Amino acid sequence: MSKSPLYTVLLIEDDAGDALLIEEILEQQECLARLVTAERLAEGMSCLQHINCDAVLLDMNLPDSSGLSTMTRLIDFAPGIPIIILTGDSDESFAIEAVKLGAQDYLVKGSIDGKILKRSIFYAVERKKLELALKQTRDLFERQARIDYLTGVYNRLMLNELLEAEQQRARRSGADLSLVMYDLDHFKKINDSYGHTVGDHVLKEVAQLASNNVRAHDILARWGGEEFVVLVPNSDLNQAILLAEKLCCLCRSYDFGNGLQVTASFGVTQFRADDNTESFTVRADEALYLAKRNGRNRVESI
Ligand SMILES: [Mg+2]
Structure with a gap:
């Protein structure tokens, strides 16, 4: 009996070869993830609206968006979703910037293997959960600092x-x-x-x-x-x-x-x-x- 996939991962990648490679690597990892693919940022955003995804693998250079703004646009669109940047050797510094701006991780395309990918997805999802939980706690504290505990009106x-x-x-x-x-x-x-x-x-x-x-x-x-x-x-x-x-x-x-x-x-x-x-x-x-x-x-x- 085959194991059911643990995560649904959206791959936004315009290079068919790169996309296929990721797909194959994931398949070898005993169905850790169900992969949904998109070739453009707009298409990826539309997927996020319709499919419940756990993480996004994002190529930053797409036909309809390029560079860091690809990442920031996606994060503005779906702030709750963990993003892993896919990058070439030559633009690793961009990927580091992307992490500073809110991506969970980056992977260099030439050196992705199954284990790395699996671990990256797992950590991205878990870390994002923590990040959201922390944010909720912080929001709660901020609220409590401004609201009268008994009556619920401002203090x-x-x-x-x-x-x-x-x-x-x-x-x-x-x-x-x-x-x-x-x-x-x-x-x-x-x-x-x-x-x-x-x-x-x-x-x-x-x-x-x-x-x-x-x-x-x-x-x-x-x-x-x-x-x-x-x-x-x-x-x-x-x-x-x-x-x-x-x-x-x-x-x-x-x-x-x-x-x-x-x-x-x-x-x-x-x-x-x-x-x-x-x-x-x-x-x-x-x-x-x-x-x-x-x-x-x-x-x-x-
Ligand atoms: Mg590309």
Whole structure:
């Protein structure tokens, strides 16, 4: 009984002799790979769309593409696929460049034998898997560094970055920018009376409620504890007050479970040309303080 092929390998090679040679070498390796062939880069890309390939053997000089750009075009097209460069003796330095740009390995055409090819494919596939897994982990860490673990909205670190960017944009373009800062009323009582699990649930629901009711380009973040902010681009003070009133009303009338009611106090302010992050956020905080002092469950602005 013949063994089923371990990998599907796409060979993109315009030289029929070279292609045949690779094919023969692979055949001798007890069907390590099923080979799919293409003579042009475009044809190879089309194969990748239709066939689930594990690796690509790539000749960089093809009728429709030549040099390093053959490799970079392919990697841009299919970033997840391991590429092994096939090269002649004379252009080995190109192949090394290609590896630096993201190819997994290169093979010099004149000196390919079965063992080398088999090992190169195996390592290319495995190394690419590792590379992708590492990238996923890195993306996850990067995400975690910017997202509040409890509520899933941006954390303060991310907000500070976005605040800087939005203030610069507002300064440059003269567009309006406003800030809504809000804080749940008597939140400590909720934790004390119902426990932290219920407290956490309320925070999550409040974040969700806001997230469902701001515009796509508004920026919602947890400022800390039971305090949230919404950075509202292209909105003047009155528009931001309307948004705050809406969120205040939604919060007040929302059932947080078993009839639990929670209200929040809101402070709103609009960006001024001479503001910096500190003066902008301090003013929102002062407005919020005003809302607390004036009886909570309300919106105040400065
Ligand atoms: Mg060629």
